[in-house]
Amino acid sequence: MPHTHPPDPAISSAISGAEATPPPVAFAGVSRRYPGTARAAVTDISFVVSPGRICGIIGPSGAGKSTVVRLVNGLEQPDQGRVSVFGQAIDGLTPEGLRHLRRRVGMIFQSFGLLSSATVAENIALPLRLLQRSGEDRRLRVAHLLDRVGLTGLGDRYPAQLSGGQKQRVGIARALATDPEILLCDEATSALDPETTRSILRLLDSLNRELGLTIIMVTHQMEVIRDLCDDLVVMDDGRIVEHGEVRDLFLFPRHAVTRRMVAETDPHQPLQTPPGAQVVRATMTGEAARAPLLATIARQTGVDISLLDGRVGRLRSGDYSQLLLALSGEGIAPALAALEAVATIERLGQ
Numbered sequence: 415m416p417h418t419h420p421p422d423p424a425i426s427s428a429i430s431g432a433e434a435t436p437p438p439v440a441f442a443g444v445s446r447r448y449p450g451t452a453r454a455a456v457t458d459i460s461f462v463v464s465p466g467r468i469c470g471i472i473g474p475s476g477a478g479k480s481t482v483v484r485l486v487n488g489l490e491q492p493d494q495g496r497v498s499v500f501g502q503a504i505d506g507l508t509p510e511g512l513r514h515l516r517r518r519v520g521m522i523f524q525s526f527g528l529l530s531s532a533t534v535a536e537n538i539a540l541p542l543r544l545l546q547r548s549g550e551d552r553r554l555r556v557a558h559l560l561d562r563v564g565l566t567g568l569g570d571r572y573p574a575q576l577s578g579g580q581k582q583r584v585g586i587a588r589a590l591a592t593d594p595e596i597l598l599c600d601e602a603t604s605a606l607d608p609e610t611t612r613s614i615l616r617l618l619d620s621l622n623r624e625l626g627l628t629i630i631m632v633t634h635q636m637e638v639i640r641d642l643c644d645d646l647v648v649m650d651d652g653r654i655v656e657h658g659e660v661r662d663l664f665l666f667p668r669h670a671v672t673r674r675m676v677a678e679t680d681p682h683q684p685l686q687t688p689p690g691a692q693v694v695r696a697t698m699t700g701e702a703a704r705a706p707l708l709a710t711i712a713r714q715t716g717v718d719i720s721l722l723d724g725r726v727g728r729l730r731s732g733d734y735s736q737l738l739l740a741l742s743g744e745g746i747a748p749a750l751a752a753l754e755a756v757a758t759i760e761r762l763g764q
């Protein structure tokens with residue numbers, strides 16, 4: 415059974431069916447084996463993406479992440495189970511139904527997928543051409559999209575004349591051309607350097623906030639999950655091994671794959687435990703993460719506090735700090751009580 419952290423209320427109501435509008439994406443017991451292969455690429459996948467959320471999918475190479483996104487836009491069909499997009503099962507859709515679905519679901523890729531012989535403007539206009547929109551319609555929409563992704567004035571360039579980050583912006587503009595409600599991103603930042611990655615993540619964040627766009631983000635980079643996503647699905651060997659809100663999985667990973675991927679964001683060894691000290695891990699979020707907690711508690715209780723390890727930062731849901739502390743001397747019990755009032759405390763022994 416996968417580890418499931420308590421879902422947010424929107425997910426609970428989507429699963430229970432209490433929500434009037436069906437969720438953008440729902441997988442129920444989905445399996446898929448590619449023809450000619452011995453093992454299923456994905457097995458018994460069930461999860462729900464609620465409207466306006468950014469859901470990350472992470473896992474080692476070959477875990478089945480790309481297969482999951484390809485199942486969402488009908489590039490693959492399930493052998494078992496059901497994939498629903500806005501409540502509609504994608505298997506059994508007519509070609510016309512599938513075309514209509516794909517207008518509501520945009521997609522961007524690691525390799526950008528641009529036509530090298532077409533200009534930036536022509537690349538962005540391609541989906542509109544397929545919809546037989548008029549030339550004037552296309553021109554206006556492309557100008558708007560170029561502005562929106564920060565490429566004003568670059569419509570006449572060819573892809574070869576752009577940086578990697580600019581190419582991905584063209585990919586995003588093209589994916590948005592049909593005004594989709596869902597954006598699928600398959601390793602969309604994996605070919606980019608860290609600074610360019612951050613600028614693309616900021617763009618995706620603003621599109622999500624301003625347009626209410628639901629985003630599914632396949633990545634092998636936990637930093638992308640930490641910085642951008644609300645929810646997280648962790649896959650290994652074709653199965654979901656853990657899923658829930660990023661805050662819960664990032665701060666309290668349970669499955670070995672999640673633990674390993676979280677550890678990779680901050681690889682180092684904690685300091686040795688001083689003899690006789692009580693060791694605790696204290697996790698704070700929001701206001702408490704920024705408070706001068708250790709100094710205040712040491713002053714008030716007389717306890718000695720050594721910092722053995724720590725990580726601080728910002729998730730999409732807010733600030734966090736997670737500190738490995740060794741408490742010694744007088745006042746350990748009141749210090750623990752004071753910590754427990756504002757932090758989640760895990761006692762790791764003496």
Ligand SMILES: Nc1ncnc2c1ncn2[C@@H]1O[C@H](COP(=O)(O)OP(=O)(O)OP(=O)(O)O)[C@@H](O)[C@H]1O
Nearest residue numbers: 448451455473474475476477478479480481482634
């Ligand atoms: N078109 C295909 N034909 C046959 N097997 C495939 C095909 N596409 C993927 N697979 C296999 O299905 C499994 C899952 O692949 P998938 O690409 O979904 O994983 P992934 O987690 O996205 O991997 P990566 O991070 O390396 O892209 C792998 O064993 C892969 O070899």
